[in-house]
Amino acid sequence: MLREVTTTVRIRLHSLTQRKESLLSREYSTFQTAVQDATSDVNLYSATSQQADKVRSNKNPRTDTMQPVVLRNDCITIEHDEDTVLSDWWFKVPVYDPDRGQGNSIWCPAIVPDKDESLMRDEYLSDSELVYKNGDWYVHLVCTRSVTVNEEYNDVLAVDMGAKWIAVSTFLSDRDAEFHGKRVRDVREHYKQLRKSIGNAKVRQGAQVIQRLGDKESRTVEDALHKTANEIVARARKRNAVIVFGDMTGIRFDSDEGRYVNDKTHKMPFAKMANFLTYKAHLDGRECLPIEEYDTSVTCWRCGSQNTNREVQGRIECHSCGLDDSADKNGASNIGQRAVGKDIESPLSTAGAVVAQPETQIRLEGLDDEIESANSPDDVGLTFSEGSPRVHSWE
Numbered sequence: 143m144l145r146e147v148t149t150t151v152r153i154r155l156h157s158l159t160q161r162k163e164s165l166l167s168r169e170y171s172t173f174q175t176a177v178q179d180a181t182s183d184v185n186l187y188s189a190t191s192q193q194a195d196k197v198r199s200n201k202n203p204r205t206d207t208m209q210p211v212v213l214r215n216d217c218i219t220i221e222h223d224e225d226t227v228l229s230d231w232w233f234k235v236p237v238y239d240p241d242r243g244q245g246n247s248i249w250c251p252a253i254v255p256d257k258d259e260s261l262m263r264d265e266y267l268s269d270s271e272l273v274y275k276n277g278d279w280y281v282h283l284v285c286t287r288s289v290t291v292n293e294e295y296n297d298v299l300a301v302d303m304g305a306k307w308i309a310v311s312t313f314l315s316d317r318d319a320e321f322h323g324k325r326v327r328d329v330r331e332h333y334k335q336l337r338k339s340i341g342n343a344k345v346r347q348g349a350q351v352i353q354r355l356g357d358k359e360s361r362t363v364e365d366a367l368h369k370t371a372n373e374i375v376a377r378a379r380k381r382n383a384v385i386v387f388g389d390m391t392g393i394r395f396d397s398d399e400g401r402y403v404n405d406k407t408h409k410m411p412f413a414k415m416a417n418f419l420t421y422k423a424h425l426d427g428r429e430c431l432p433i434e435e436y437d438t439s440v441t442c443w444r445c446g447s448q449n450t451n452r453e454v455q456g457r458i459e460c461h462s463c464g465l466d467d468s469a470d471k472n473g474a475s476n477i478g479q480r481a482v483g484k485d486i487e488s489p490l491s492t493a494g495a496v497v498a499q500p501e502t503q504i505r506l507e508g509l510d511d512e513i514e515s516a517n518s519p520d521d522v523g524l525t526f527s528e529g530s531p532r533v534h535s536w537e
């Protein structure tokens with residue numbers, strides 16, 4: 143079973159001659175004009191000009207933002223060259239050359255992170271972006287390749303991306319749970335306090351420091367998300383488990399509002415987390431699937447009742463069967479059960495039942511060999527065949 147994995151590698155262009163620098167600058171600023179004004183008559187590399195039209199119609203960018211120049215994959219090349227003193231890597235950028243009055247390409251020395259060197263193959267390159275930041279030129283190289291993922295597993299590792307923790311992962315077979323990423327809360331709290339204290343200092347200085355803190359904070363949060371995703375994949379590997387996660391990008395039930403909402407404040411970091419988790423799992427040869435997560439936080443995992451309350455923070459209590467459990471762990475259990483086809487509104491399990499260690503394997507079916515994008519949050523419509531773990535009564 144093949145999955146397409148996409149990763150973005152940030153390479154920095156360096157040691158640019160004045161001519162190359164000015165051609166890049168020209169292309170970049172001309173691209174800004176083109177994405178803002180459909181009637182502008184500007185000269186860009188022809189493939190890049192088409193990309194500008196797309197950015198304008200798809201994104202309708204605000205005038206106060208700078209848009210990265212989109213480079214079409216068939217117009218870019220990256221090459222390794224050991225013999226050149228100046229640089230190990232060279233990246234070919236398509237630009238319009240006003241001296242020639244036509245499109246041209248310039249080879250720029252580039253720095254590629256060591257860990258990403260194996261991705262530097264033409265056949266992996268997708269449309270990429272030229273970015274100018276703090277006086278430096280970068281290319282965000284989008285690398286796409288196919289990996290094979292297993293079709294048979296011995297367990298399900300269900301992930302609930304909660305509010306208190308970045309994620310809680312629970313094995314379906316025995317509900318062994320792990321809480322991931324407490325540190326993000328600490329980091330956020332730390333920076334919040336710092337911001338408050340800086341806010342009292344001189345306004346102008348304060349604003350600059352806050353800006354820098356913002357960058358540092360988002361990097362730290364991103365690191366924590368990577369770390370969490372790595373932990374979850376390693377955990378799944380130990381038991382040969384398929385990973386499923388509650389898809390927060392859809393609607394969710396807000397118990398305070400008493401209705402379904404599409405909570406945008408939750409959307410972004412969780413979408414990032416879902417993306418990291420999915421591609422890391424696929425690189426590990428492991429399937430990772432989004433599961434609709436509506437009702438999973440308000441439903442009792444043990445008896446399926448929604449007669450529950452979450453008045454005590456981080457806990458869920460079930461009035462029907464008396465369950466008193468961690469709210470996040472409860473959510474993850476419901477996600478795992480839904481993944482194996484159990485309707486949590488009328489569950490197979492009766493009150494007091496627990497899920498035993500599965501003896502049958504979990505086999506993914508309903509898949510053809512078509513390559514699915516790893517980075518789409520859409521449900522890929524898999525069904526689990528045998529392998530719903532056996533249920534036995536809790537005596």
Ligand SMILES: [Zn+2]
Nearest residue numbers: 442445460463
């Ligand atoms: Zn219950």
